[in-house]
Every structure is written in structure tokens, then in C-alpha cells.
Amino acid sequence: MTTLLTPRDIGAIVGAKGLAACLGTLVSYLEADFSRWGDFDKSARVANHSADGVIELMPISDDSLYTFKYVNGHPKNTRAGLPTVMAFGVLADVDTGRPELLSELTLTTAMRTAATSVMVARQLARPDSRVMAVIGNGAQSEFQCLAFHLLMGIEEVRLFDIDAGATAKLIANLRAAAPALKATVCANTADAVRGADIVTTITADKANATIITPEMIEPGMHVNGVGGDCPGKTELHADVLRAGAVFVEYEPQSRIEGDLQQMPADFAVTEFWRVLAGQAPGRSSREQVTVFDSVGFALEDFSALRLLRDFAVELGLGRSIDLVPEMADPKNLFGALYLPATRPAPRLAVAA
Numbered sequence: 001m002t003t004l005l006t007p008r009d010i011g012a013i014v015g016a017k018g019l020a021a022c023l024g025t026l027v028s029y030l031e032a033d034f035s036r037w038g039d040f041d042k043s044a045r046v047a048n049h050s051a052d053g054v055i056e057l058m059p060i061s062d063d064s065l066y067t068f069k070y071v072n073g074h075p076k077n078t079r080a081g082l083p084t085v086m087a088f089g090v091l092a093d094v095d096t097g098r099p100e101l102l103s104e105l106t107l108t109t110a111m112r113t114a115a116t117s118v119m120v121a122r123q124l125a126r127p128d129s130r131v132m133a134v135i136g137n138g139a140q141s142e143f144q145c146l147a148f149h150l151l152m153g154i155e156e157v158r159l160f161d162i163d164a165g166a167t168a169k170l171i172a173n174l175r176a177a178a179p180a181l182k183a184t185v186c187a188n189t190a191d192a193v194r195g196a197d198i199v200t201t202i203t204a205d206k207a208n209a210t211i212i213t214p215e216m217i218e219p220g221m222h223v224n225g226v227g228g229d230c231p232g233k234t235e236l237h238a239d240v241l242r243a244g245a246v247f248v249e250y251e252p253q254s255r256i257e258g259d260l261q262q263m264p265a266d267f268a269v270t271e272f273w274r275v276l277a278g279q280a281p282g283r284s285s286r287e288q289v290t291v292f293d294s295v296g297f298a299l300e301d302f303s304a305l306r307l308l309r310d311f312a313v314e315l316g317l318g319r320s321i322d323l324v325p326e327m328a329d330p331k332n333l334f335g336a337l338y339l340p341a342t343r344p345a346p347r348l349a350v351a352a
């Protein structure tokens with residue numbers, strides 16, 4: 001049998017554990033997996049593009065577990081009452097190929113993306129960072145704000161979105177979830193970014209946008225660029241990348257999908273796992289500008305699915321479903337079509 005986790009189960013996990021503990025444990029699962037980078041069979045995700053969006057498959061495995069995520073990105077969706085990003089995924093046993101877990105990953109993607117941003121910022125941002133600008137106040141934004149508040153000591157978020165309703169929604173959610181976090185609405189991106197220690201961009205637009213321009217960048221800033229994550233979709237001006245040291249998840253994928261897509265093939269970047277492993281420097285001085293050009297990598301969903309599996313077992317959550325036919329004789333697959341208890345045997349038409 002396969003365990004099914006729905007959004008309701010994810011809500012129950014967060015309800016039982018608390019958001020800070022969920023995000024904090026997720027960061028430790030991510031660090032554990034990024035620290036054994038060489039163990040994974042990695043590939044850039046497979047993307048099917050259409051005029052208004054993209055649908056992607058993200059597989060990865062080690063010796064014992066295989067995971068994949070299905071995820072879309074359709075910025076126009078919110079106008080039709082659908083989320084921009086929707087996802088689900090599977091965790092399977094490498095030994096047999098048996099799918100152990102089938103889970104929602106829409107809520108989980110928001111948590112794993114925020115947890116990944118924190119994992120990276122812990123290594124790259126100045127440790128005394130207290131103020132974060134958040135440009136783009138849609139579905140992912142609460143998760144970013146709360147993860148940085150709960151796990152990185154961010155005390156103030158400075159918010160801007162071209163949709164004032166999105167910012168009002170974010171403020172209302174933050175007031176309820178974290179009253180101690182100061183949230184300031186800003187008139188534009190430049191206002192929000194001025195004086196910030198960390199700049200998070202999490203906008204959705206299938207366009208080569210330049211949300212952050214070089215004159216906005218101040219010495220010592222850490223840029224957490226999350227929304228530029230597919231071909232033809234960027235957020236950072238090329239000179240912002242030139243202004244600092246650029247870190248990526250998995251270079252072959254980031255060259256295609258990240259803000260990095262604007263840069264020549266020999267533009268130097270560092271894969272983040274190397275910083276974690278002590279093989280490459282992170283921030284080199286208080287004044288240095290650091291840029292995390294995030295696109296979302298399959299390993300982050302691997303860590304998240306592993307955590308969901310462990311929490312579901314601990315909390316007794318999830319429903320067993322027969323995703324694969326149950327058979328007394330595994331060679332008698334045909335027999336599983338006509339289980340007597342559920343369906344009568346077929347009537348075979350006899351030619352006249």
C-alpha cells in the first residue's frame with residue numbers, strides 16, 4: 001500500500017509540530033542532503049513550456065530512495081482563481097521501485113523553498129541581518145517572511161507588490177502568525193530595498209523583468225532571488241549578478257532557468273553545496289554582495305518528502321491507498337482487473 005498525504009495532512013503536521021519546528025527540521029534535512037551531494041543521481045528538470053506557463057518533472061535518487069515532483073508555473077492563473085504554482089510528488093523505494101508515499105507538494109514547496117532560502121542565507125547573509133525586503137507578496141511570501149523571522153532573526157520585512165491586495169493579504173497573515181515581526185508597506189521596490197540586509201524577490205511574471213537594478217544594491221546585501229526560475233523569466237538586472245558573488249543550487253539547471261540565463265557560459269558561479277562542505281568560501285567580507293540565484297532543485301523536494309514520510313509515521317497521519325494492484329500472484333496482473341468483491345467478471349462478447 002502507498003501512503004497518501006493531502007493538504008489537510010500537511011496542515012495537521014504543522015498544527016502538531018508548529019511552523020518554526022517544521023521549517024527548522026526541514027532546514028536540517030536539507031543540510032544533511034546537500035552535505036552528501038555526491039550520493040545523488042542528479043539531472044536538470046524536464047520542462048514542458050507553453051505560451052503562458054511551464055509544467056516540470058523533477059526526479060532525483062540516492063542508493064535507497066527515489067523522488068520526483070510534478071510542478072507547474074502559470075503566473076496568469078491567479079486571475080482565474082488558481083494558484084501560480086501547484087505540485088505533488090512521490091517517494092519510492094529504489095530496491096523495488098514501490099511507491100511508498102504520494103503527497104501534495106503545493107504547500108510543501110512553499111515551505112521547502114523558504115527553508116532552502118534560510119539554509120543558504122545562514123551561510124551567505126551577514127549574521128546580524130535584521131531587515132528583509134520582500135518584493136512579490138503572493139502565495140510564497142508568508143513562508144519566506146516567517147522562515148527568515150523564525151530561523152534567521154529578521155525583525156522587519158519591507159514589502160512591495162504591484163498588487164496592493166497581495167500586500168494587504170500578506171500583512172494580515174503576518175499579524176496573525178507573528179505579531180512581533182514588523183511589516184512595512186513600501187511605495188515601490190527601491191523604497192523596500194533601501195537599507196535592507198536581505199532582499200528577497202519572489203515575483204511571478206513570464207517575462208525578462210528587472211525588478212532589482214544595480215543602483216538599489218548596497219554593500220553587504222544578500223539577494224535571495226527566488227522568482228526567476230525558468231527560461232524567459234528573470235528578476236535581477238545582469239549587473240546585479242556582476243556586483244556580487246553568485247551561488248546556485250545545481251549549475252546545469254541554473255544556467256538554463258535562473259537569472260544566470262542572461263550571463264555568458266563562463267560567468268563564474270558557486271554551487272551552494274560546496275560552501276556547506278567547506279570546499280568553497282561563502283561570504284568573504286561584511287561589504288561583499290552575495291546573490292542566491294534560486295530556481296528550486298529536485299534535492300530540496302527529496303528532503304521535504306523524506307521529512308513528510310517521517311512526520312506522517314510519527315504522527316500516524318495519511319491514508320493507505322492501493323495505488324498499485326494488490327495481487328496474491330504478482331504475475332496474475334490480469335486477475336486484478338476483476339476482483340470479485342468489487343466488480344463482476346467481464347462478459348465477453350461472442351461473435352455471432
Ligand SMILES: NC(=O)c1ccc[n+]([C@@H]2O[C@H](COP(=O)([O-])OP(=O)(O)OC[C@H]3O[C@@H](n4cnc5c(N)ncnc54)[C@H](O)[C@@H]3O)[C@@H](O)[C@H]2O)c1
Pocket residue numbers: 073075078084085109110113135136137138139140141160161162163166202203204205209211225226227228229294295296297
Ligand atoms: N526558486 C524556487 O524554488 C521557487 C519555488 C516556488 C516558486 N517559485 C517562483 O516564485 C514566484 C512566485 O510564486 P508565487 O506562488 O508566490 O506566485 P503568486 O502569483 O502567488 O505571487 C507572485 C506575486 O508577484 C507579484 N508581482 C509580479 N510582478 C511584479 C513586479 N514587477 N513587482 C512586484 N511584484 C510583482 C504579483 O502581483 C503577485 O502578487 C513564481 O515565479 C514561482 O515560479 C520559485
